[in-house]
């Protein structure tokens with residue numbers, strides 16, 4: 249990505265290839281997208297734990313965690329949602345460059361938002377749609393957000409009063425409404441082998 253005129257790109261003393269060679273796997277970014285309560289954070293942590301057990305370097309960037317820290321100054325206007333994603337994509341790019349498997353658990357509700365990841369990360373970007381239906385997610389409602397949104401206490405809540413545009417070209421679709429966490433994790437791991445991020449099991 250080109251830098252503004254007054255900046256000089258830092259020169260890395262350790263290259264991405266060197267890191268990947270030492271790690272024994274590629275760096276990549278995987279977005280888990282889906283409705284609130286679709287299971288993104290649950291799956292992200294399950295994948296993270298399994299990768300750790302296998303000696304794979306990974307890091308989870310969770311939407312809630314980012315909004316509690318790096319993006320604490322942002323709200324839910326269109327501009328702020330875009331900035332939320334832009335910062336996440338920059339952070340993900342930095343970590344991928346350092347050989348990490350970056351697991352992003354973020355709603356990223358609109359195609360144009362997910363396009364920010366695609367543009368910034370290029371071939372290092374993979375999109376996984378956690379496709380649990382609105383009915384299932386609302387039934388789960390682990391944070392009570394759907395109930396609050398239905399009572400009119402949460403404006404612009406994705407799925408209720410703000411849109412969720414399903415991915416049209418997800419690299420992988422996981423029906424997190426129908427299948428168990430373990431089954432979805434198995435499918436994720438197999439797929440990561442198929443796309444050569446991990447050595448095939």
Ligand SMILES: Nc1ncnc2c1ncn2[C@@H]1O[C@H](COP(=O)(O)OP(=O)(O)OP(=O)(O)O)[C@@H](O)[C@H]1O
Pocket residue numbers: 282283284285286287288289290291311312353355388390391423424425427428429430432
């Ligand atoms: N196949 C599955 N994959 C993931 N979660 C599942 C699955 N089946 C049931 N669940 C349950 O669904 C709930 C999903 O909650 P979770 O916090 O992971 O959702 P989320 O997508 O991160 O939501 P939010 O966008 O609000 O952060 C958890 O209670 C989890 O145990």
Ligand SMILES: [Mg+2]
Pocket residue numbers: 288289290310311312353
């Ligand atoms: Mg979550």
